[in-house]
Amino acid sequence: MNEQWAAYQDSKAFADRVATLYGAGEDVRALQKARYGKLVERFEKRFGAQKGGLCFFSAPGRTEIGGNHTDHNNGRVLAAAVNLDTIACVSRTDDNAIVVDSEGFAPITVELDNLDIREKDFGTTLALIRGTAGIMKEMGYKIGGFRATISSSVLRGSGLSSSAAFEVLIAAILDGLYNGFVVDAKTRAVIAQKVENVYFGKPCGLMDQMASSVGGMVTIDFKEQDAKVEAIACNFAAKGYALCVVNTGGDHGDLTDDYAAIRKEMEAVAAHFGKHVLREVELETVESHVGELRRACGDRAVLRALHYYDENARVLEQAAAIRGGDLPAFFDAVKRSGDSSWKLLQNVYARSTEEQMAMGIELSRRFLHGDGAQRVHGGGFAGTIQAYVPLDRLDDYKKLMEDAFGPGSCTALMVRPEGAVMMPMEG
Template sequence: MDIEFVRSRFVKHFDGKTGNIYASPGRINLIGEHTDYNGGFVFPGAVEQGIMAEIRPNGQKTCNVYSIDLKDMVHFTIDDPKGPSATWARYIYGIVQEMRALGVDVKPFNAAFAGDVPLGAGMSSSAALESCFAFALNDLFGDNKVSKWDLVLAGQATEHKYIGVNCGIMDQFASVFGKKGKLMRLDCRSREFEYFPWEPKGYKLVLLNSKVKHELKGSPYNDRRNSCENVVKALGQQFPDKKFETLRDADWDELEAVKDKVSAEDYKRAHFVLGEKDRVLAVCDALQAGDYETVGQKMYETHYGLSKEYEVSCEELDFLNNVAKECGVTGSRIMGGGFGGCTINLVKDEIYDKFIATAKKNFKAAYDHEPVVIDVVIGDGARKIC
């Protein structure tokens, strides 16, 4: 992102004075999808693309926030009980409220922000926005007294309370804790995490953005979370002497024991989650051994589970996954919440050009547009730029 561009928009729309500039990244997730809210493991990394914002206290009664990309200005007061109606602004309003709840004495401010995280690509532009403003408000008004984990939880609470998405903590965690050249294995139950060097020799990590985002009725994300909770409830009834907080606490035998006590759909969802928990740990072992073939195999297994068991894929993403298989790509899967967005692909250097050319050609022939190629560079988490 261009610092001077963000600054020029800030100066134009406000009083000509400059403020502080902050940035926070989007993320990729190598493996471990829909496991965070089930207490399992995830394996994300921050990327170079993200959100950049210039912010300055204004001494007024209202917060004035300008979205450079949308060319939209929103005003709200700190103690407004309802907040703005525009969805993008509710992320920022929510962060203001959550930081105040943490004891940060947030004062009215002017802000302008822009992003280069592709919207709808499953790279968590919303978490980048939340983390950017949480970090900034902590720096400006809290003297950095709020911990990084509290910043993560403030972003998650914003999704829950102000957006209506009952997300886990992976997206905000990656955006806050990311480090250049490192992936992270996060235990979403204990919050313990470990950095893993990500500098694979002979391979590239690349996203293919289908540019598709299917409109869905209801809340399919929350529906799948409810399925998992239904199975946890059944497990608790079947095994009253054991505590089941999430599907993380279940093993395969226990899941089979309640198969006839839950719906076929709920069972499929839970089956995917238990398998994904095992796959993340297998990938960690494979990476430590430099075994990228196993990493790739587990990625394909995850795609199958997301498509057939969790049912969050779509025709276009399955198409891109099949192209990857046909081209001999080491690993490929849908990335993110689903129903559109990207596949993430682990590709040997020697077939990279052929794979990209084939994917573009075949996808355009099938869907009348090319996928967008996003080469992944692992970057740093939320930070102050200047």
């Protein structure tokens, strides 16, 4: 066994880190000890024995708490980092090359001598790594080589944003190894977003990266280009509830047009008044022109615009309820968000006879009987729903969901209080 890890795994420093990032309990600690130990073992198998200099990094996945389809029209969102994360065992090198060995994927090497944008690499992990180095260098930060083995519990397709966690992780590694871990969380999120937009070739908002980088629960207001971010302390378990996501299944592959239509229709309503996004148009303006909007944009576009305004206001309601410890008010807003997504936004089911999300939401509603809440999670049409379940009924809820949607479909989450972290094996 690696000597550095052998000393660190039973230290108070590691135990405290595990409790903060993943929750208390011997079973949690044992699970993470095995997970991190396996990562060190893979590192030495891939890169050779190490006498020192190893370090861990972690970046969490995120869950959308409120603000369903508001960010792309410069709205507000409420999001939280969660205890499922992407972790890395890392060693700094002097050869000006980054080598990443991610579990389940072929190793990737990025030479830092050439950090040009390459369209042929759009959509690849290689582009994310090269892009992070390129953007950080462009912003004046130091960069350099490293070796890393990476493992993730943020599964692809889980709705918890595995890509953002990876982007934030690579930025944290370069910051930690070469800049003393001085880049603030908001800047790190902006770096990750630029990487995805410019090097990866995918236009995206800032919600996923910001939630992963900052940690805890955050409200983000996208009204201005420099998004306003505010942290909120939150612990659902302390109030007796579990935050769950349920993967109801379904294929996202043929839903691109459905997702795009939501933004397109909202912006069509804004364009009717000579604006680019709905944030630039007052609700009263829309409400007083419903007749002409119906004729110009169609009923669904108007309904989706009305959802946008209501959902934007609900984010403030939810944040105020959490700050004030008023869980019933929070759950009421969550349920109204879910109803609005179903009735106005209309992203619970696509043009299909398969209606998994609708089934998951309705089963949750019937199970909870008003004690808790349920809603669409993320983009909609297929995939995950979100539910707040009393802890003393959690096992029964999991059984119900997994009977309906398969083993492992229901995951109970913890809001992780910290975002991306560096963990030197010391203490």
